[in-house]
Amino acid sequence: MPASTPLPSSGKTNETNGENSQIWVISDGTAGMRLQAIALGDALIAADITNQTSLADIISKPSWWLRHLPRLVPFLPKTLLSSWLGSIAGRLSKDKPAIIITCGRRMAGTSIALKQLSKAHAVGTRTIHIQDPRLPPHYFDILIVPQHDPARGANVLTNMASLNRLDMPKIADAANQLGKKWRALPAPRVAVLLGGANRRYDISAIMAKDMASRLADFATKTGASLALIPSRRTPANLVTQLTAALGPLPYAVMDQAENNPYPGILGLVDAVIVTSDSVNMISEATITSLPILIAEWKSETGRIGAFHDAMMAAGHIAPLREKIPQDGFTPLFEMPAIVKSVLARLNS
Numbered sequence: 419m420p421a422s423t424p425l426p427s428s429g430k431t432n433e434t435n436g437e438n439s440q441i442w443v444i445s446d447g448t449a450g451m452r453l454q455a456i457a458l459g460d461a462l463i464a465a466d467i468t469n470q471t472s473l474a475d476i477i478s479k480p481s482w483w484l485r486h487l488p489r490l491v492p493f494l495p496k497t498l499l500s501s502w503l504g505s506i507a508g509r510l511s512k513d514k515p516a517i518i519i520t521c522g523r524r525m526a527g528t529s530i531a532l533k534q535l536s537k538a539h540a541v542g543t544r545t546i547h548i549q550d551p552r553l554p555p556h557y558f559d560i561l562i563v564p565q566h567d568p569a570r571g572a573n574v575l576t577n578m579a580s581l582n583r584l585d586m587p588k589i590a591d592a593a594n595q596l597g598k599k600w601r602a603l604p605a606p607r608v609a610v611l612l613g614g615a616n617r618r619y620d621i622s623a624i625m626a627k628d629m630a631s632r633l634a635d636f637a638t639k640t641g642a643s644l645a646l647i648p649s650r651r652t653p654a655n656l657v658t659q660l661t662a663a664l665g666p667l668p669y670a671v672m673d674q675a676e677n678n679p680y681p682g683i684l685g686l687v688d689a690v691i692v693t694s695d696s697v698n699m700i701s702e703a704t705i706t707s708l709p710i711l712i713a714e715w716k717s718e719t720g721r722i723g724a725f726h727d728a729m730m731a732a733g734h735i736a737p738l739r740e741k742i743p744q745d746g747f748t749p750l751f752e753m754p755a756i757v758k759s760v761l762a763r764l765n766s
Contacts (some may be wrong), residue, residue: 434575439471439516444506444528447477449650450580450698451522454548457583458562458575459519474515484527488553492666498559499531506532511539517764519546526551529558538741548581560763562756566724575759577752578728579701583750584681586705593685599670600679603643606688606742608636610644610713611680611703613695614651618722625715626656631692632662632713632738639740643668645683649696684708689742692735694718697725704734707749711738 441459445452452475459473481502482492491499500507510532520529529545530553536543545560550567551557555574563569565576610633615621637644646669648657661671672679681702684690689709692700694716703710712735718726729735735749 440513441473442476442513442518443469443473444476444478444518444525444532445522446479446524448522448524450696451525451549452477453583453698454581455519455521457739458546458548458756458760459517460583461753462517462760464758465761466673470517474513475672476506478504478528480524480528484531486527488527488530488551488557489757491527492534492557496535499534503531503535504530507535509539509730510535510543510656512655514541515543517544517546519548520742521548523549525552526553526557533558547595559707560760562760564721564725566721566728573763575756575763577756578732579704579725579734579750579752580698581753581756582698582702582705584705585753586685587610589681589685589706592680592682594682596679596682596686597676599676600645600683600686601750603645603670604668606640606642607686608640608642608742609683609687609690609703610646610734611690611692611696611699612646612652612656613693613699614649614653614656616651616695618695618720619716621656626653627659627717629659629713630659630663630692633660634665634667634737636691636740637664637667637669640742642689642742643670645669645679645687646671647680647683648672649699651695652690690766691738694726697722700725700729700735704729704747704750707746709743709745709747710735711743712736713738720742 441462443455443459445455456475463471463473484502518532527545529547533545546560546638548562550563551571555561555571560573560576565578569764609644629665684706689711690703691711691713692703694712694714734750
């Protein structure tokens with residue numbers, strides 16, 4: 419991580435916490451979007467040699483107008499924008515954030531509105547938006563988009579995977595704290611990161627049964643023990659069917675009463691299986707250089723299909739087959755380069 423560049427300052431002291439600058443991460447609370455924005459904010463703070471930057475994690479549901487008609491925002495009266503933004507409009511002139519980070523199309527209008535108000539109040543806030551909003555890039559100071567999306571421009575940065583806060587030291591530290599339940603699994607150990615329903619499809623009973631059968635078949639043919647890590651989106655019947663299908667085969671499953679073994683489990687296993695629905699889980703796992711195997715619920719198309727294709731072509735992931743690959747995969751750790759490019763643009 420670069421450690422020789424201070425964050426740009428608006429030239430005004432933050433009055434709420436005594437610190438020189440503040441980064442706002444604004445989301446509607448959607449976990450995948452919020453965590454990407456926080457990851458970038460944390461990385462920028464880590465790169466600030468002055469140690470005088472703080473992060474505010476703000477949850478704000480965008481109004482209907484900001485969410486659905488973002489192209490109108492630059493042409494609307496500032497009083498109207500302030501009313502749509504609610505309390506964060508008042509905080510803008512008080513806190514004077516140096517940077518505002520948003521992620522996802524639904525938050526693009528909020529970012530544009532805050533940029534307009536920042537200009538009106540001479541606050542000097544810079545805006546960074548993550549993911550392609552399908553809007554002209556000049557609406558933002560910096561736009562960070564997946565490389566398979568079409569947006570390009572002087573202020574556009576591209577990345578292959580989703581941004582996240584993981585690195586190998588964090589994984590190793592978390593692995594050292596794992597309990598006997600996980601360490602007792604016989605080698606080879608394979609982590610299974612289970613997603614679930616999303617905006618593209620629900621997980622039917624047939625899909626869950628098929629996934630359980632494929633994972634049990636993989637464990638039987640490879641002799642691997644499975645570390646099963648469900649997420650909040652994982653259907654309860656999938657875990658039940660999976661443990662039934664595994665029968666006497668060695669496995670351990672996370673339950674809600676224990677500390678989450680993730681991400682430490684990534685430092686304990688020989689390979690990782692990730693269900694195809696989650697770009698974030700796949701992106702995090704590829705930091706490790708372990709074999710990352712994708713278990714499809716169904717054939718993925720569109721943007722996530724393009725993501726899978728690009729990641730496979732680059733050697734970061736592979737489809738789930740009947741054996742564990744012996745060769746390591748190409749690790750993917752994009753955050754240092756992203757931070758370097760962001761700082762260069764902010765300070766230019």
